[in-house]
Amino acid sequence: FLSGKTAVVTGSNSGIGLGIAHELARAGADIVLNSFTDAAEDHALADSLAAAHGVAVRYIQADMSKGADCRALIEKAGVCDILVNNAGIQHVAPIPDFPAEKWDAIIAINLSSAFHTTAAALPIMRQAGWGRVINIASAHGLTASEYKSAYVAAKHGIVGLTKVTALETAKEPITCNAICPGYVLTPIVEKQIPDQMKTHNMSRDEVIAKVMLQRQPSGQFATVEQMGGTAVFLCSPAAEQITGTTISVDGGWTAL
Ligand code: NAD
Numbered sequence: 001f002l003s004g005k006t007a008v009v010t011g012s013n014s015g016i017g018l019g020i021a022h023e024l025a026r027a028g029a030d031i032v033l034n035s036f037t038d039a040a041e042d043h044a045l046a047d048s049l050a051a052a053h054g055v056a057v058r059y060i061q062a063d064m065s066k067g068a069d070c071r072a073l074i075e076k077a078g079v080c081d082i083l084v085n086n087a088g089i090q091h092v093a094p095i096p097d098f099p100a101e102k103w104d105a106i107i108a109i110n111l112s113s114a115f116h117t118t119a120a121a122l123p124i125m126r127q128a129g130w131g132r133v134i135n136i137a138s139a140h141g142l143t144a145s146e147y148k149s150a151y152v153a154a155k156h157g158i159v160g161l162t163k164v165t166a167l168e169t170a171k172e173p174i175t176c177n178a179i180c181p182g183y184v185l186t187p188i189v190e191k192q193i194p195d196q197m198k199t200h201n202m203s204r205d206e207v208i209a210k211v212m213l214q215r216q217p218s219g220q221f222a223t224v225e226q227m228g229g230t231a232v233f234l235c236s237p238a239a240e241q242i243t244g245t246t247i248s249v250d251g252g253w254t255a256l
Helices: 015-026 040-053 067-077 100-128 149-168 193-200 204-215 224-234
Strands: 006-009 030-035 057-061 082-085 131-136 174-181 246-249
Touching (some): 015 040, 015 082, 015 224, 030 040, 030 067, 057 067, 067 100, 082 100, 100 131, 100 149, 100 174, 149 174, 174 224, 224 246
Parallel strands (some): 006 030, 030 057, 082 131, 174 246
């Protein structure tokens, strides 16, 4: 049902962004993949996605830590019916030790990038007469954990931006919502496992069960396919009146 629509997914050469790109393509949307790299593999990934789903897929390099690059991504895409603000990074440290440059990078990539892409995309959506903005927040957009100050601040911030975007488009056929994933086993999470094994003197399996999934009552990771399916739902007619809200896909984390 999304054929004829184009989705721009930021930070989509791995993990949740790529999973969302797959599910939107499966539903018929043309796709713009993005990351800050410009490697042969990035373009090959676009070709394989196109071949798998029979849709048009382009890879456009743009660094989401830079406002001008964020806006240029949307301008180069030219069309943007569905905008998925997904690019994100993590850094874990107590506030007094938290490197200021990491704080700045996390706020820029996880929060400010969505402001810039949304600013560039809304006029295009208005001209097309339809639009969906989907922000990938986190359970950490609704709750906190120690040592993740920048990430939790950025994710709470993107939930706020989601509400404002929804209000400014409320009278139009445009919606804006945030998906709040719990733990999903992607590279961003995989990278935290060795540190957690050292910090807690635990095996990989213990870290997964006792540290990561301890907050997730289901005891299971959520999957990138589930994030993609939720994004497809937000683009469906059933979701036309859903705007300015969050959808948790977190195995019960935020019910605790
Ligand atoms: P990931 O590391 O696999 O993906 C992050 C993506 O962002 C990659 O494609 C990377 O290339 C891209 N990226 C990083 N810096 C960029 C930059 N400067 N410019 C452009 N692209 C950049 O991680 P993921 O788990 O797939 O995370 C995707 C989103 O989901 C993030 O916003 C993350 O905060 C959020 N999230 C993840 C989880 C989880 O458990 N994995 C939970 C909640 C929220």
